Amino acid sequence: MTHPINDLDEVVHQRVRLGILAVLAEARRADFSFLRKSLDLTDGNLARHLQVLEAAGYVAIDKTFEGRRPRTWVRATPEGGRAFQREVRSLRELLNQVTTTGEAET
């Protein structure tokens, strides 16, 4: 049997990106400022991780205007939603295995 960490996708598992996808799993879409504040990130850090998620096809980014004010909306793609659900399943499996026993050797 393979260890649950082997099912973790580094694109999704990374701390900040996991946070972004967790927020987007709760909300249909979130704007850039909401993500930045919720996750306590700098603009640059958030932008960098959104780029990684977008390149993987896990988020879609819509730049809109409200009057003259630009606004950036982020949403998870169906593929991103599925990747997050896979991560959640693997983490649950890992957490379910947290117990204490003896020695482990080959």
Place this chain on the structure above:
Amino acid sequence: MTHPINDLDEVVHQRVRLGILAVLAEARRADFSFLRKSLDLTDGNLARHLQVLEAAGYVAIDKTFEGRRPRTWVRATPEGGRAFQREVRSLRELLNQVTTTGEAET
């Protein structure tokens, strides 16, 4: 309220290191080969991540001999055990928040 990802320690959260600490939470100690096989890693990759955990004071490494055969044992330090438990708590908190609602904006 701060998002659970802000309590994640990158040293512990990284996929491979999380796996190492999860194995060491189940076993009092594990040998190098057991970790390498359990987590499906190369020698170099495992060695690199053990180095990061050792530098953080989260694991202790004992190089022993059985007859003429060298054997490397790895165990979590009390600090490493606590760091893993903090990660487990933060992940559980994050997973508990996984639900679906509407939009999120500032």
